[in-house]
Amino acid sequence: MDLRHLRYFIAVAEEGNLGRAALRLHISQPPLTRQIQQLEDELGVCLFRRTPKGMELTQAGELFLEEARNIRAVVEQATERTQRAGQGKLGRLDVAIFGSAILDAIPKLLLSFRNTHPEVKVVLHTMTKAEQLDALRQRRITVGFNRMLGPMAEIGTELVTTESLLLAVHERDPLSALPAIPFRALADNPVVLFPTGARPNFVDKVMALCHERGFEPLVSQEVGDAVTGVALVASGFGVCLVPESATTLQIPGVLYRPFVDAPSQAFVDLSCVFRVDDQSPILRAFLDTVRAFRERQSARP
Amino acid sequence: MDLRHLRYFIAVAEEGNLGRAALRLHISQPPLTRQIQQLEDELGVCLFRRTPKGMELTQAGELFLEEARNIRAVVEQATERTQRAGQGKLGRLDVAIFGSAILDAIPKLLLSFRNTHPEVKVVLHTMTKAEQLDALRQRRITVGFNRMLGPMAEIGTELVTTESLLLAVHERDPLSALPAIPFRALADNPVVLFPTGARPNFVDKVMALCHERGFEPLVSQEVGDAVTGVALVASGFGVCLVPESATTLQIPGVLYRPFVDAPSQAFVDLSCVFRVDDQSPILRAFLDTVRAFRERQSARP
DNA sequence: CCCGCTTGATACCTCCAGAGTATCGAAAGA
């Protein structure tokens, strides 16, 4: 049996007459006769009463008509859903994020994607950078977010946003009296650094900036993420270099200050990572959203 | 799109490899390649990732796999149900009965049919003989039950059972003292006759039997059906000729007696009627049940 | 009562699409 048989059968049942059905199907009457006979033979069931007035459905035929219409509807729905999936409008997107990155850009980005692709289920996974790359290779995630990403084989990156560095200081720290901090202040004040873990990371960035200026920072503590770092600042562990978005964290006692001498490399990027060979339409749609987001950001800084 | 495409697609998805899928489908690999390409072109969606290891489903492909399996199941179920309908095992049978015939044979018959064809919904309609014939012609019913049926154009009959005539008498009627009644007694006792309505009927039968013996029955009342007739006997209206099955009506004060001289034509038949041109498998199955029932009846009288 | 119209069925032909054979190119493993 074939979908053609069903199409023909429905036409004959609805027209009640081979000639008119053939007309509607844009074929001639004899092949239609044969296709209906073939269908009946294959089912082993008589579907029509042949009368001089036309074709009348038998009881079995009436039942089969319902079934045939149902099959047709199911097939149509299946193709429609598959096409939406093929356009990246239906499905699932597994996204990896790192501990404290959910501060500013990522929620906005995910919200924007959700608005344009309401039928895509976005699943979030918290992972370190190394775990993200592993998960990408195993296809457990489709896209990851991270900072300080170097070029990697098989992995593509797309910049989300670039943030300048700020210094988190305690309100009772004398530095907080200054509206902007000179970078060298890091040589004399204990600094909380993050994250520990896979290199290259934010710590390297800060160390490089200091070495560039010919001094060694006074490291008081290394922690896992920005939230912990700012918490330690609140407890008097010293100061902490954080990306702009960390200012979302309003912790009592902590103030954020820019650098007065704004070093040219005192910026940190947030990018997303994905397999370069991944042609998934959902990923493509997501990357489009990322690009649109970045353009909107740079348009009104 | 074609059911063949779905079959091929499912095979490739399950084997993960064109070669093995082709083997399983008993075709060679190149046509399979083309059919899958065709399916993808038609949907406008990429369903597989081609890798050197084989064919991996994309996300859209996975969704379509579920849909395809579902379609296959729906089609299978449709053919299966249609085939059962074609064998008369699934569907609906509209049956006409007359007022008081539901006494003995018909309930047993319907019960027996219900046991062998549990998925056929039997719908009962109460109709007079003339209404039954009309309804048959308009296909509002498939089979009817009645007595005293002559040959009719386009209508076939199948004998259900033949019952001998009994006389219903009141227990205070002197006739009730006799274990069997002489037929001539009808000449001297008031008789309740039924039914009124379309000829030929049971009344004609009784009149003919009397005339055959050269007397005219003393008619006290004509009524519509056996139940009313027996009720009148209970009220002292006289005697009433009834078919054997009426003895199921156990009304206080009414006794049933056979005729002592059992006239050879003192039998009345119950038949079913149907369109001779009706090839419906449910009707055929029902008529088979009727024949089997009659044979069982005549085997142990 | 016959003729014409409508209905589905049959015979025969044509041609396309699905299936087969041979072969290629790419990637992974020995």
Add this chain to the structure above:
DNA sequence: TCTTTCGATACTCTGGAGGTATCAAGCGGG
């Protein structure tokens, strides 16, 4: 580097879907 395994392509062939012509049966009108 060579071999194996995978999918893709080019070419050919054949079965079956579709077309034309025609038939047989039943109904309605003259």
